[in-house]
Structures are given as C-alpha cells and as structure tokens.
Amino acid sequence: xxxxxxxxxxxxxxxxxxxxxxxxxxxxxxxxxxxxxxxxxxxxxxxxxxxxxxxxxxxxxxxxxxxxxxxxxxxxxxxxxxxxxxxxxxxxxxxxxxxxxxxxxxxxxxxxxxxxxxxxxxxxxxxxxxxxxxxxxxxxxxxxxxxxxxxxxxxxxxxxxxxxxxxxxxxxxxxxxxxxxxxxxxxxxxxxxxxxxxxxxxxxxxxxxxxxxxxxxxxxxxxxxxxxxxxxxxxxxxxxxxxxxx
Amino acid sequence: xxxxxxxxxxxxxxxxxxxxxxxxxxxxxxxxxxxxxxxxxxxxxxxxxxxxxxxxxxxxxxxxxxxxxxxxxxxxxxxxxxxxxxxxxxxxxxxxxxxxxxxxxxxxxxxxxxxxxxxxxxxxxxxxxxxxxxxxxxxxxxxxxxxxxxxxxxxxxxxxxxxxxxxxxxxxxxxxxxxxxx
Numbered sequence: 001x002x003x004x005x006x007x008x009x010x011x012x013x014x015x016x017x018x019x020x021x022x023x024x025x026x027x028x029x030x031x032x033x034x035x036x037x038x039x040x041x042x043x044x045x046x047x048x049x050x051x052x053x054x055x056x057x058x059x060x061x062x063x064x065x066x067x068x069x070x071x072x073x074x075x076x077x078x079x080x081x082x083x084x085x086x087x088x089x090x091x092x093x094x095x096x097x098x099x100x101x102x103x104x105x106x107x108x109x110x111x112x113x114x115x116x117x118x119x120x121x122x123x124x125x126x127x128x129x130x131x132x133x134x135x136x137x138x139x140x141x142x143x144x145x146x147x148x149x150x151x152x153x154x155x156x157x158x159x160x161x162x163x164x165x166x167x168x169x170x171x172x173x174x175x176x177x178x179x180x181x182x183x184x185x186x187x188x189x190x191x192x193x194x195x196x197x198x199x200x201x202x203x204x205x206x207x208x209x210x211x212x213x214x215x216x217x218x219x220x221x222x223x224x225x226x227x228x229x230x231x232x233x234x235x236x237x238x239x240x241x242x243x244x245x246x
Numbered sequence: 247x248x249x250x251x252x253x254x255x256x257x258x259x260x261x262x263x264x265x266x267x268x269x270x271x272x273x274x275x276x277x278x279x280x281x282x283x284x285x286x287x288x289x290x291x292x293x294x295x296x297x298x299x300x301x302x303x304x305x306x307x308x309x310x311x312x313x314x315x316x317x318x319x320x321x322x323x324x325x326x327x328x329x330x331x332x333x334x335x336x337x338x339x340x341x342x343x344x345x346x347x348x349x350x351x352x353x354x355x356x357x358x359x360x361x362x363x364x365x366x367x368x369x370x371x372x373x374x375x376x377x378x379x380x381x382x383x384x385x386x387x388x389x390x391x392x393x394x395x396x397x398x399x400x401x402x403x404x405x406x407x408x409x410x411x412x413x414x415x416x417x418x419x420x421x422x423x424x425x426x427x428x
Contacts, residue, residue, distance in 0.1 A: 023336045024361035066361045105358055111415045112342035113335060116401060120338075123402030124329040126303065126312035127321060129262040 025070035026106040028055065033103070040103055043096050045081055049074035073099065172206050179207075179214035187224060187239050195235040247292055250277055251285040255311075258289075264308030264399065306398040307405070330400070340366045341375060341397070345409060349379040349390035367391065375400060 022028045032051050033040055052074055056067050080095035094100075179198075186193055199211045215237065219226050227236040247255070257273055258265055270282045277285075286309055290302040303312045313321065321327050333341070340363050343355050355363045370376045371391075379392035398405065 023339055024359055026360040070360065102358075102360070106360065108412065108415055109339055109342050109358060112346070112410070113338040115410055116338050116342055116345075117333065117335075119401040119403065120333055122315075123305075123400060124332075125315040125318040126402075127318070127327040128310055128312055129259060 025052075025067045026103060027110075028052065028067070029070065030103060030107060030110065040107070041100055043100065045074065045078050045096055049078045174206060174210045174213065176210050176213050176217070179210040180218065183211070183214055183218060183237075184223070186237075187218075190239070192236060192238045194237065198237065247288050248285060250274060250281055251288040251292075254282065254285045255289045258302070258309060258311045264305045264310040266306075266308040269308070303402070304404050305402055306395045333400075334366075336361075336363075336366050337370060340370060341393070344370075344376050344391050345393050345397070345406065346412070348392035349382070350392075351382050351388040351390050353388065 022031065029048070029052060032048060032055070033043070036047075036051075038044060038048065049071075053071055056071060077095045077099060183198055186197060190197075195211075198215065199207055203211070215224075215226060218224050222240055225238050225240050227238070228234070229236075253273055254270055257270060267279055267282050267286075270286075271277065271279060286302065293301050298314075299317060300311050300313055303310055313327075318329070322329060336359075339359055340355055343358050344350055347354065352363060352367055355367065367376070371378075374394055374396040376391045376397065377394050378389050380390050381387040382390045393406070397403075403409070
C-alpha cells in the first residue's frame with residue numbers, strides 16, 4: 001500500500017500546477033495557452049476549456065469563485081461555438097472575441113509586470129543614505145536663545161501663573177446638647193408645639209440641624225412624638241409620657 | 247568642484263532623499279536654477295571620474311546620492327542595508343494597470359485582472375505607491391487611483407514618460423475591432 005499523496009502535486013497529465021503561482025484565472029489560462037503553444041487569436045476553445053476544468057478540479061479550487069466564473073464562461077463559449085450557423089452570415093460574431101480581447105489585454109499587463117519588476121529590482125540595487133522615511137514636514141529649526149531671553153521668558157511664564165484660590169474650611173460644630181435642653185424646656189411647659197417654636201424665628205442652618213438631630217434623638221428616647229402630615233407640612237411635636245421601665 | 251557644487255553635494259548627503267532643483271535653490275538665494283543644474287553636473291562628473299562608491303542619480307523630479315550597483319551584494323551580505331521587499335506579481339499587475347490607466351477605479355482593475363483587487367489596492371495605498379486622486383462619475387462616485395512620486399522612486403524612474411509605450415510591447419493591443427468572421 002502506497003503512502004497517501006498530496007493532491008496538489010499529484011499529476012496525471014505531466015504538468016504540476018500550484019495555485020499560488022497564478023494571480024488569477026486569466027493568468028492560469030495564459031499559462032495553459034503558452035504551455036501548448038496555442039494561437040491566442042484562434043483559440044481551440046473546447047480543448048482549453050477541458051484543460052482549465054481539469055486543472056481547477058485537480059487543484060480543488062472549489063472555493064475560488066473567480067476561477068469558477070471563468071470555467072462557466074469557457075463552457076458557454078464552447079457551447080456557442082457548437083451552434084450551427086449559416087454560411088456567409090455577416091451577423092455572426094465570434095463568441096471567443098471578448099475573451100481573446102481580455103486575454104491579450106492581460107498579456108500586455110503581464111509584459112508590463114516584467115518591465116516594472118525589473119525596474120524595481122534594478123532600483124533596489126542602489127542604496128541611498130539610510131532608509132529613514134522622508135520627514136512628513138520640515139522639522140522646526142534648532143532653537144537659538146541666550147540666557148537673558150530665557151530668563152525673560154521664564155518671568156513671563158511665572159507672571160501668567162494665577163493666584164491660587166484657597167478655600168478655608170471652618171468647622172461649625174452642631175450644638176445638639178443646647179437644642180436638646182431647649183426642647184426639653186419646651187416639653188416641660190407645653191403638651192404640644194411646633195417646629196418654629198423649637199428653632200425660633202430666624203434660625204441659622206446650624207441651628208436647624210442641631211434642633212432636628214436633637215428632636216430625632218428625643219423621639220428615639222420616647223420623650224416626644226413627631227408628626228408631619230405631608231411633605232413640607234408643619235411638623236407637630238407632642239409630649240409622650242415616659243413609659244415606666246420594666 | 248565649485249563652492250556651490252560642494253554645498254549641493256553636502257545637502258544631498260544630508261537629506262538622504264531625492265532633492266529637486268527647486269528645493270536645492272533654497273540653499274543659496276543668490277544661485278539660480280541654472281547654477282544649481284551646473285553644480286549637479288559637476289558633482290555627477292566628479293563622482294564618475296574620481297572612482298567613487300556612490301553616484302548621483304536622477305529619481306522622480308529630484309537627485310539623490312546612491313551607492314553603485316556593483317556594491318549592492320556585498321553591502322547586503324554584510325547587512326549594512328537591505329533591499330526593500332519585492333513587489334508581488336499581483337501588486338505589480340495592479341500597479342501596471344493603475345500607472346497606464348490613471349485615474350482608474352477598482353472595478354476596472356478587477357475586470358482587467360479577472361480577480362478581486364481590493365486587498366492589493368489597500369496594500370499599495372499603505373506603501374504609498376498609489377493614492378486616491380479623485381472620485382469618478384457614476385454610481386457611488388467610485389474612488390479613482392493614480393501613482394505617487396514614491397512609485398517613481400521605487401522604480402527609479404524620472405517620470406511616467408519613462409514607462410514603455412504600449413506600442414513598444416510585443417502584445418500591442420489594437421483598439422477593439424469587430425471580430426472577423428471565419
């Protein structure tokens with residue numbers, strides 16, 4: 001039993017073809033034509049179509065849509081060549097004409113490829129000084145400056161520095177104990193009273209906070225109850241009878 | 247060599263890229279284009295006569311000091327400099343089509359090559375060998391490509407006129423004629 005062979009290099013007809021060496025179906029077609037020294041202007045289309053199909057079948061080029069499209073084109077031309085035509089029919093156009101034109105055009109490109117490749121190879125034989133890519137724009141000229149200019153510039157920069165804005169943070173301790181004492185005094189005199197009576201007429205924010213915390217604290221202890229009927233409604237404060245312990 | 251020729255030689259050495267005559271003119275406001283041309287001629291002759299390893303070569307619309315061909319192999323073997331990567335056949339095909347048909351769109355390149363050329367065109371754009379020149383008429387206003395000065399430099403050409411004329415090719419394409427009956 002023989003070892004499995006690589007389908008790419010397997011070869012029935014005496015030629016070995018690899019996909020990578022062709023840049024497309026036109027290239028492959030030209031290769032086949034040149035191989036057999038066929039006349040490009042009078043293509044034996046049946047023969048070339050069969051060979052083309054054989055090659056792409058052998059190579060398993062099933063994915064290469066460009067090659068398949070060319071195969072379909074060749075088969076269509078082959079079929080058109082088989083259609084009967086009347087002798088002396090001036091209207092008949094050679095179905096190969098468009099393909100031949102494309103092939104000739106492509107052959108011309110291949111010839112230019114040779115020329116361009118040779119030119120590039122020839123140019124590559126000469127080195128310039130370094131391979132640094134050209135700078136995108138002229139770099140700025142080297143800076144020329146003396147010490148006085150430098151100091152003057154530094155002064156200008158310093159002058160531009162703005163005065164730092166300092167925020168002083170002053171602790172304003174809440175007087176919860178004072179507020180508690182005031183509320184307890186109110187509780188001793190009244191069964192019920194309002195928020196306004198706790199904080200007075202013109203309370204500061206600190207007074208309000210102190211009173212509020214004191215109020216919550218006393219409510220927690222059970223000394224009073226706090227009630228508010230709705231958002232922003234007046235707060236009602238009522239004395240609670242301290243529950244007997246135990 | 248004249249002082250101007252020496253100055254120009256120094257500038258060409260420093261620039262490490264082709265310098266055009268107009269650029270060289272900025273070296274010396276007193277010197278005219280003719281004087282600079284003459285200076286270039288002087289440098290060229292001096293290098294040719296004096297058994298030097300470098301020569302003055304016209305590339306694109308400028309002039310550059312390049313090492314002589316015969317030293318390429320030794321320099322490369324010693325790894326002092328490396329030849330740029332060769333262009334692939336697909337890249338050369340695409341370049342040839344763009345060089346001769348510019349400005350040309352991708353669809354036309356695809357048609358002539360018989361394969362999709364989008365990736366190749368992107369690579370050539372990246373290497374700076376082609377550029378988007380304009381947009382074409384018609385559906386989608388396709389981008390049209392043309393060659394760049396970098397293309398001339400890569401091929402060592404002065405201008406596009408140096409490309410072979412199509413009539414000089416062995417496969418000269420006649421304008422499409424009606425197919426001859428059998």
